[in-house]
Amino acid sequence: MATFNTNQFKGGLKIILDGDPYNIVENEFVKPGKGQAFNRVKLRNLKTNRVVERTFKSGDSVEAADVFNLDLQFLYHDGEFWHFMEPNSFEQYQAGEAAVGDSAQWIKAQDMCSVTLWNGTPLQVDAPNFVTLAVTETDPGVRGDTSGGGGKPATLETGAVVRVPLFIEEGEVLKVDTRKGEYVSRANES
Amino acid sequence: MAAAGVLEVDTPLISTAAPAERGLQCMAVERGGHLVPSPEHGLKRLLAAGAGPIYQMGPVFRAGEAGRWHNPEFCMLEWYRPRAAIDDIIEETEALLGAVTGLECAPRTSYRAVFLSVTGLDPIECATDALAAWARQRDLAPANMADEHDRAFWLDLIMSLAVQPTLGESAPICVTDFPAEDAVLVETHPDDDRVARRFECFWQGVELANGAQELTAAATARERMAREQRLRREAGRAVPPLDEKLLAAMTAGLPPCAGVALGVDRLLALVCGFDSLAPVLAFDWARR
Numbered sequence: 487m488a489t490f491n492t493n494q495f496k497g498g499l500k501i502i503l504d505g506d507p508y509n510i511v512e513n514e515f516v517k518p519g520k521g522q523a524f525n526r527v528k529l530r531n532l533k534t535n536r537v538v539e540r541t542f543k544s545g546d547s548v549e550a551a552d553v554f555n556l557d558l559q560f561l562y563h564d565g566e567f568w569h570f571m572e573p574n575s576f577e578q579y580q581a582g583e584a585a586v587g588d589s590a591q592w593i594k595a596q597d598m599c600s601v602t603l604w605n606g607t608p609l610q611v612d613a614p615n616f617v618t619l620a621v622t623e624t625d626p627g628v629r630g631d632t633s634g635g636g637g638k639p640a641t642l643e644t645g646a647v648v649r650v651p652l653f654i655e656e657g658e659v660l661k662v663d664t665r666k667g668e669y670v671s672r673a674n675e676s
Numbered sequence: 677m678a679a680a681g682v683l684e685v686d687t688p689l690i691s692t693a694a695p696a697e698r699g700l701q702c703m704a705v706e707r708g709g710h711l712v713p714s715p716e717h718g719l720k721r722l723l724a725a726g727a728g729p730i731y732q733m734g735p736v737f738r739a740g741e742a743g744r745w746h747n748p749e750f751c752m753l754e755w756y757r758p759r760a761a762i763d764d765i766i767e768e769t770e771a772l773l774g775a776v777t778g779l780e781c782a783p784r785t786s787y788r789a790v791f792l793s794v795t796g797l798d799p800i801e802c803a804t805d806a807l808a809a810w811a812r813q814r815d816l817a818p819a820n821m822a823d824e825h826d827r828a829f830w831l832d833l834i835m836s837l838a839v840q841p842t843l844g845e846s847a848p849i850c851v852t853d854f855p856a857e858d859a860v861l862v863e864t865h866p867d868d869d870r871v872a873r874r875f876e877c878f879w880q881g882v883e884l885a886n887g888a889q890e891l892t893a894a895a896t897a898r899e900r901m902a903r904e905q906r907l908r909r910e911a912g913r914a915v916p917p918l919d920e921k922l923l924a925a926m927t928a929g930l931p932p933c934a935g936v937a938l939g940v941d942r943l944l945a946l947v948c949g950f951d952s953l954a955p956v957l958a959f960d961w962a963r964r
Contacts, residue, residue, distance in 0.1 A: 493740055493742070513743075514743060514744060515741070515742060515743025515744065515745075515746055516743070516836045516837065517699075517741060517743075517746065517836065518699070518832050518835060518836055518840075518876075518883065519699075519876070519883055519886045519937075520697050520699040520700055520858060520886070521699045521828065521832035521835075521836070521858060522699060522828065522829050522832040522833065523699070523740070523741065524818070524832075524833060524836060524837070526837060539815065540815075540818070540819075541816055541817060541818045541833070541837065542818050543818045543821070544740065545740070546818070
């Protein structure tokens with residue numbers, strides 16, 4: 487079992503607390519001149535995303551969480567699980583709804599996603615920052631309007647809905663920023 | 677310091693012994709002893725040899741203390757006045773802090789008063805279990821500490837995490853009469869040996885200085901050092917040899933004296949408006 491000593495604590499370190507994996511957000515070393523030293527630590531629960539604050543006695547060790555990121559290719563969604571593959575080893579992973587979360591609305595087959603694994607199980611799936619998706623449904627375009635002002639909703643092939651300029655037509659392929667959920671440009675313009 | 681009639685001295689930074697205080701972890705030097713965590717022992721040996729008021733300003737070393745307000749190597753200004761009382765040193769410390777910060781220090785208060793006002797608990801009278809329960813209720817206690825019955829542990833925890841952040845918000849403040857649990861080279865109160873004649877200064881929640889009416893009795897010093905060694909052993913920590921040269925000097929006769937040690941980097945960082953030590957260090961611990 488790998489462990490970390492409190493003097494190795496820093497932002498980004500992954501540890502196990504009460505059986506759950508946590509990411510250290512902030513570590514404050516606290517010590518009176520000649521007294522006992524403590525680490526006051528802010529941690530994010532990687533399963534629930536909740537942030538908690540804990541005190542550790544300096545010098546104590548905690549269990550390391552076997553958490554790391556892999557770039558995996560999205561294969562398909564079977565209704566319950568999202569299936570991914572490591573493109574070199576062909577090893578497959580299945581992620582549940584809790585891990586995929588909002589990313590589900592942005593990814594389509596063959597997209598590469600950054601997947602956080604804990605003991606080999608996906609904890610979190612991050613969609614690529616930018617994806618290209620076809621418009622499956624939107625009101626008819628207004629020819630000549632290139633201002634982008636106002637806009638209208640458009641449904642994309644994954645089911646996501648984004649606001650797009652009035653000139654966008656059904657069937658067009660768009661570049662979308664998944665972090666903001668915003669239209670960026672037509673795919674061939676970027 | 678020259679204007680105040682305090683002579684600069686240089687005592688060795690590498691000592692053959694190390695202080696017994698359980699909260700101080702020293703760095704060992706190969707074939708050399710230990711890097712000093714403060715020049716206290718060297719300065720006291722000079723006082724016992726008849727020195728007048730003396731100070732030392734320079735690097736000191738404490739293993740494992742790295743963080744926003746800690747650097748394992750830091751600059752300390754420490755001075756002692758033979759035949760002075762603790763109140764003289766507090767006054768002098770306040771004058772120095774006032775001159776450097778341009779602020780008038782807040783009225784002095786006692787450890788008991790500040791602890792009581794933040795927690796509602798009397799740090800001298802209340803049971804150790806009550807301290808532990810208070811900390812647990814507020815999610816301040818580390819997990820698996822049910823067996824921790826060391827009173828100093830709980831006092832340090834509550835002081836550091838709950839009380840200290842409230843101290844010296846607008847101007848530096850001196851807090852006097854600390855609990856005697858971890859006192860080693862400090863006199864206790866003649867009418868209450870649970871209280872040490874020790875003070876600390878805080879500014880913006882940061883500890884800046886630590887001073888005391890210094891213990892002069894060699895036999896008491898030896899007893900307390902033995903207690904600290906036992907506590908170190910129980911905690912599985914390194915137990916450095918006692919500083920027999922200091923004990924010999926105290927046996928020969930340390931005059932009644934008071935002294936204080938001040939963290940120069942912290943004071944500089946706060947005066948400059950920084951919220952950590954790193955900006956005032958050429959290369960902090962992570963970049964050394």
